Amino acid sequence: MASPIDDSLPARVSSDCPEQTRDILYHVWGRDWGSVGLKKFFDDRDKATCQDPKTGETPLHAAIRSCGPANGEDDGEEDGSVEEALEILHELFLSGAIWNDVDNNNETPGCVAWRLGRKSLYNQCVDAGVRAELLFALMDSYEQLSSDNEYEEMAEDEVEVEAEADQKEATEAEQDDDEEAPQLKFVPPSAGEKTVTSDQYLESSLTYDPEKLVDSDRNGVMMAWETDIMKRSVEALIPDAQPGKRILNIGFGMGIIDGMFAELKPSRHHIIEAHPSVLEHLAKPESRFGPSWEKSGPEVGAFEVLPGKWQDVVPKLLQAGEVYDAIYFDTFGEDYSQLRTFFSEWVPGLLEQDGRFSFFNGLGADRRICYDVYTKVVEMHCADAGLDVEWEESDVDMSNLGEEGKGEWEGVRRRYWTLDKYRLPTCTFMG
Ligand SMILES: C[S@@+](CC[C@H](N)C(=O)[O-])C[C@H]1O[C@@H](n2cnc3c(N)ncnc32)[C@H](O)[C@@H]1O
Helix, strand or coil, rough: CCCCCCHHHHHHHHCCCCCHHHHHHHHHHHHHCCCCCHHHHCHHHHHHCCCCCCCCCCCHHHHHHHHCCCCCCCCCCCCHHHHHHHHHHHHHCCCCCCCCCCCCCCCHHHHHHHHHHCCHHHHHHHHHHHHHHHHHHHHHHHHHHCCCCCCCCCCCHHHHHHHHHHHHHHCCCCCCHCCCEEEECCCCCCCCCCCCHHHHHHHHCEEEECEECCCCCCCEEEEHHHHHHHHHHHHHHHHHHCCCCCCEEEEECCCCCCHHHHHHCEEEEEEEEEHHHHHHHHCCCCCCCCHHHCCCCCCCCCCCEECCCHHHHHHHHCCCCCCCEEEECCCCCHHHHHHHHHHHHHHHHHEEEEEEECCCCCCCCCCHHHHHHHHHHHHHHHHHCCEEEEEEEECCCCCCCCCCCCCHCCCCCCCCCHHHHEEEEEEEEEC
């Protein structure tokens, strides 16, 4: 069993910590700003982002940790030390402190706040994460729009946003690959580990067994423990199990959700799948979704596996005038920007006015704070796309999912799920 974390100041500031960093961490811990006061103390970004090289302690971690654990359920709203810490966090975030820097216990400041039961501090970290991720997304879209003369065609207020984003980029450039937008079904790698890209995944060979589908690097593409999530997703997309619905599913995997959709006797059932091995598996005579299934539809083309990447297939569906009552999206090896592109650019054209859209919500599922941040980010981006999101939270049975390499994770390279609750999104058009 892992030994308990020592949150004391001597344990968190190492003996070989550079003097300036040590000084800052001690001041934060003691809430002592000398004659300059809190605002001026963090007058430059380097101070707000410094980190003990051995323990990874940042001023954010120190400000939270110095509050100590909350008493029971009460997170200490009345506690003056939390009030002070909230102010310190506020200043630190204004000065460019990074919300998701991890320390040597693999904890972000928000993780420390959650563990100590300090909910108001945790919420402040979530809000900072949401702001940072929204800014990143904005920055990405500007980068796509303007490459050469980047500021030339922008309105004045947009230039300000861009300039702020540039500054943020400079701040965060020092961080490692963990900073990328989370993948839909993949744990952001620990430092030094690589993330599988969509192209690499689509070229890898896959292995099916009854419990899971893994790629050649033993990344879990789909696993049977997710069956309950698929079942809930179908119930959310097609309430009362009404027959005759037009369904689009993106990503076949183990065909778990498609099996459930098929039970509902849809009038149209289209499956988009890009991986050659999955397509081969689908075409086998014993496959439930092979040629005989395609022929069994109420009309030609009603039941179909559409081979290729959704990015290539979906424009053709739109062009052909296809409209669906229920759309589900669950791919692998793609990051959040792809999901966002799908619901912003394609769902409005493909979904019936009173239809429902959902996706596998594995965004940031390797740690609670990332999951909470991405819940809010998705909700805001959906609103931009004219979609309301309703979340249904359900328990995930963690009895066999708790330990890396054990239980369900045996033979799988990394746990991509660590949370005891799943937050299921159901998106509908606003108004
Ligand atoms: C997590 S699995 C889907 C699991 C499925 N929901 C089920 O119930 O079994 C993801 C699937 O998406 C496919 N995929 C990945 N990228 C894709 C893309 N760009 N277009 C279409 N399919 C893709 C993968 O090959 C894989 O079969």
